[in-house]
Amino acid sequence: MISGDGHEHVGSHAPLLSSGDPSADSFLDNGDDILPVPTSDGWFIWFLTFSAGISGLLFGYDTGVISSTLVTIGSDLSHRPLSTLDESLITSSTSFFALIASPFTGILADRWGRRRVILVADGLFALGALVQTFTSHVWIMIIGRSIVGLAIGSASAITPLYIAEVAPSHARGRLVTILSLLITGGQVVAYVVGWLFSHAVGGWRWIVGLGALPAFLQFAVLGFLPETPRWLIQAGLDDQAVSVLKRIYQTSQGRDRVVHQVLRDIRSEIAQERVDIDGTKPPGISAQWMRDTSHRLKTLFRGGNRRALTIAMMLQAAQQLCGFNSLMYFSGIIFSALSFSSPTLTSLTIAGTNFLFTLVAFVYIDRIGRRRILLYSIPVMIVALGLCALAFSSLDISFSPETDGPKGQESGNRLYPFLILLSLIIYVAAYAFGLGNVPWQQAELFPLNVRSLGSGLATATNWGSNFIVGLTFLPMMEWMTPTWTFTVYAGICAVGWVAIRAIYPEMSGLGLEEVKGLLADGWGVKESLRRREGTREEIST
Ligand SMILES: O[C@H]1[C@H](O)[C@@H](O)[C@H](O)[C@@H](O)[C@H]1O
Numbered sequence: 314m315i316s317g318d319g320h321e322h323v324g325s326h327a328p329l330l331s332s333g334d335p336s337a338d339s340f341l342d343n344g345d346d347i348l349p350v351p352t353s354d355g356w357f358i359w360f361l362t363f364s365a366g367i368s369g370l371l372f373g374y375d376t377g378v379i380s381s382t383l384v385t386i387g388s389d390l391s392h393r394p395l396s397t398l399d400e401s402l403i404t405s406s407t408s409f410f411a412l413i414a415s416p417f418t419g420i421l422a423d424r425w426g427r428r429r430v431i432l433v434a435d436g437l438f439a440l441g442a443l444v445q446t447f448t449s450h451v452w453i454m455i456i457g458r459s460i461v462g463l464a465i466g467s468a469s470a471i472t473p474l475y476i477a478e479v480a481p482s483h484a485r486g487r488l489v490t491i492l493s494l495l496i497t498g499g500q501v502v503a504y505v506v507g508w509l510f511s512h513a514v515g516g517w518r519w520i521v522g523l524g525a526l527p528a529f530l531q532f533a534v535l536g537f538l539p540e541t542p543r544w545l546i547q548a549g550l551d552d553q554a555v556s557v558l559k560r561i562y563q564t565s566q567g568r569d570r571v572v573h574q575v576l577r578d579i580r581s582e583i584a585q586e587r588v589d590i591d592g593t594k595p596p597g598i599s600a601q602w603m604r605d606t607s608h609r610l611k612t613l614f615r616g617g618n619r620r621a622l623t624i625a626m627m628l629q630a631a632q633q634l635c636g637f638n639s640l641m642y643f644s645g646i647i648f649s650a651l652s653f654s655s656p657t658l659t660s661l662t663i664a665g666t667n668f669l670f671t672l673v674a675f676v677y678i679d680r681i682g683r684r685r686i687l688l689y690s691i692p693v694m695i696v697a698l699g700l701c702a703l704a705f706s707s708l709d710i711s712f713s714p715e716t717d718g719p720k721g722q723e724s725g726n727r728l729y730p731f732l733i734l735l736s737l738i739i740y741v742a743a744y745a746f747g748l749g750n751v752p753w754q755q756a757e758l759f760p761l762n763v764r765s766l767g768s769g770l771a772t773a774t775n776w777g778s779n780f781i782v783g784l785t786f787l788p789m790m791e792w793m794t795p796t797w798t799f800t801v802y803a804g805i806c807a808v809g810w811v812a813i814r815a816i817y818p819e820m821s822g823l824g825l826e827e828v829k830g831l832l833a834d835g836w837g838v839k840e841s842l843r844r845r846e847g848t849r850e851e852i853s854t
Contacts, residue, residue: 355564358480362488364538365475366495367531368431368468371438373499374527375461376641377664378520379404381507381657384645385517391451397787399451404642405783406455410462411469412776418470419769420606426540426548427475430467431531437464438528446522461524470772474765477756478541479561486754486821490675493750497668499527500641504664507645508657543761546579554579582761606766613763613770617832621758624817624836625771628752631809633778635694636802637744639786640737646787650710651730659734666738670745682821682845683751684813690747691810697740698803704732705795712790748809757820760829819845 383403388394395403422430441461448454473489480488506523510516542561545554558572612618640647644663648656678686708729752775759767789798818831818841831837 355561357560357563358484358488361479361538361561362476362491363495364531364534365431365472365479366492367527367534368434368472369492369495370499370502371524371527371531372465372468372472373496373501374503374524375407375438375441375465375499376638377500377503378507378524379407379458379642380645380660381504381511382517382520383643384649384656385507385511385520389515389517390449390454395451397791400646401784401787402455403451403458405780406459407462407465408776408780408783410459411466412773412780414463414466415470415772415776416769418467418772419474419765419767422471422474422765423544423547423606426544427471427478428535428538428540430471431475431538432535434464434467434471435528435532435535437461437467439525439532442522442525442528446518457521466772466776469775470765470769473753473756474768475541477764478543479539479557481561485757486679487675489754489756490671490678490750493671493753494668494675497664497671497745497749501661501664501668504657504661508655508661511655511657542575543579546576547583551576579761609763609766613759613766617829617834618759618763618767620816620832620836621828622767622770625752625755625758625767626774627809627812628748628817629755629771629775630778631805631813632748632752633775633782634802634805635744635748635809636698636782636786636799636805637741637749638779638782639798639802640741642783643786644737648734650712651708651733653730653734662734662738663741666741667745667749670742671750674746674750678750679821682819683754684817684819684821684841687747687751687813687817688810690743691806691813693743694740694748695803695806695810697736697743698799698806700736701733701740702796702799702803704729704736705799708733710795712787712795754820757828758832818842821845 383395383400386395390399418430437460441457441459441464444457444460445454448457473492476488476492477485503520507520510519513519539557539560540548540550540553542554542558545551545557555572555576558575559568562568562571562575613622640660640663644660645656648659653659674686681689708726752771755771756764756768786798789801793801816836816838818837820828820841831841
């Protein structure tokens with residue numbers, strides 16, 4: 314758990330320490346124990362985060378390559394240019410299969426362990442890349458993209474969960490944001506690779522094929538990646554859990570006591586869950602698995618958990634339905650319709666801005682707060698989208714289907730294309746600062762026993778909405794005009810803003826137990842703001 318100033322509360326029962334309290338600098342008040350605070354994060358936790366985070370890199374790379382791939386395939390597949398339907402299917406098959414994979418990932422991760430799911434995802438990433446590289450048919454390309462979709466769906470559900478479970482709780486927010494950095498970094502790499510290979514004959518085969526490399530790299534480091542302590546304890550492998558915890562807290566003062574306390578908290582949470590289920594002592598995980606899963610599902614849809622799920626799903630839906638990924642997937646097509654001389658290079662500004670502003674969010678997220686960062690950045694997105702819609706209305710441009718896919722007609726005036734580019738850059742910057750990363754903090758909304766299921770369902774919402782955007786963007790541009798397409802995205806942002814303001818409490822600085830308490834009888838927005846205000850006043854006095 315983390316207090317407003319980043320002090321560690323071991324376990325989920327510790328109260329929030331005030332930032333102004335000098336004792337908070339070195340001790341944890343844990344009811345009956347006073348525990349030393351882990352002071353710094355050792356190399357081991359960074360190693361774990363980055364090794365697991367390779368999945369984020371793969372997620373980013375494989376979603377980023379599609380823009381340059383679509384504009385460079387030409388007539389290489391099925392001996393004809395791609396139609397709008399081909400392009401939409403190639404793009405959205407990935408999100409559709411990610412949508413299918415993500416809810417099951419939570420269940421499988423409880424049964425198989427987190428590491429094995431990462432291993433399977435790596436196999437799928439590599440297989441999907443190879444299928445795409447060697448195909449000469451549109452439908453096999455769609456199969457390759459679907460396999461990659463299964464991989465991305467599992468990776469995007471399991472990686473934040475893995476990091477959240479191994480992270481010392483005071484560093485959890487920051488470490489999860491590293492995952493967003495790796496996703497957006499992977500997208501930048503994809504755009505750079507796309508640009509480098511855009512003029513080579515059959516260059517798109519290299520672009521998609523190179524996606525196999527990080528999967529092999531992760532495969533190689535996986536042998537050094539331990540299971541999470543929580544899963545190990547659930548599986549009855551307490552000795553292994555202790556040795557992993559000792560390495561995670563290696564630089565902490567009073568390491569053994571901290572480890573002991575974390576262990577006790579996890580055990581008591583698991584035991585409590587067993588009592589809730591049937592009042593019996595925990596047997597092996599296999600026998601209990603079916604009952605556990607159905608019990609967890611029921612628990613997830615009750616009271617505070619249901620509110621947590623609503624918030625997590627609403628945030629993930631807003632992240633996708635605001636239309637950002639239409640740029641990630643189709644910016645190459647948009648910029649070639651706007652007659653930019655190098656559409657792939659121009660698209661790189663989109664991916665680069667996304668990465669840079671995720672970095673800014675990494676620095677400021679805990680200081681500004683999740684809720685505030687969203688309430689400030691979404692209005693900027695709305696204004697930028699409005700500007701973009703207006704600029705499009707001044708251009709004589711059509712995305713009507715032609716034999717070789719949608720193309721715009723140049724109007725001769727370069728002012729409006731540059732205005733569109735500028736407004737899109739502002740939109741992306743605001744997105745990356747808030748909506749692009751805050752929803753991935755979803756794990757903190759759920760108590761431990763429903764965390765993997767809740768995260769899986771929220772991740773499925775992400776991919777379901779991503780699928781809708783991927784499938785509808787080009788038809789919307791064609792049938793509704795670009796002006797109305799971007800106006801619709803602005804409208805969705807406005808609805809998202811109202812929903813966030815109404816039901817998303819400020820999570821920064823709250824301990825896990827407090828989150829649970831906050832959502833127990835209502836949305837807890839006012840209460841969360843009151844507490845945060847209180848903490849700030851304490852800091853200033
Ligand atoms: O958080 C990520 C990030 O913002 C990516 O740039 C975007 O493509 C993904 O859809 C999103 O989940």
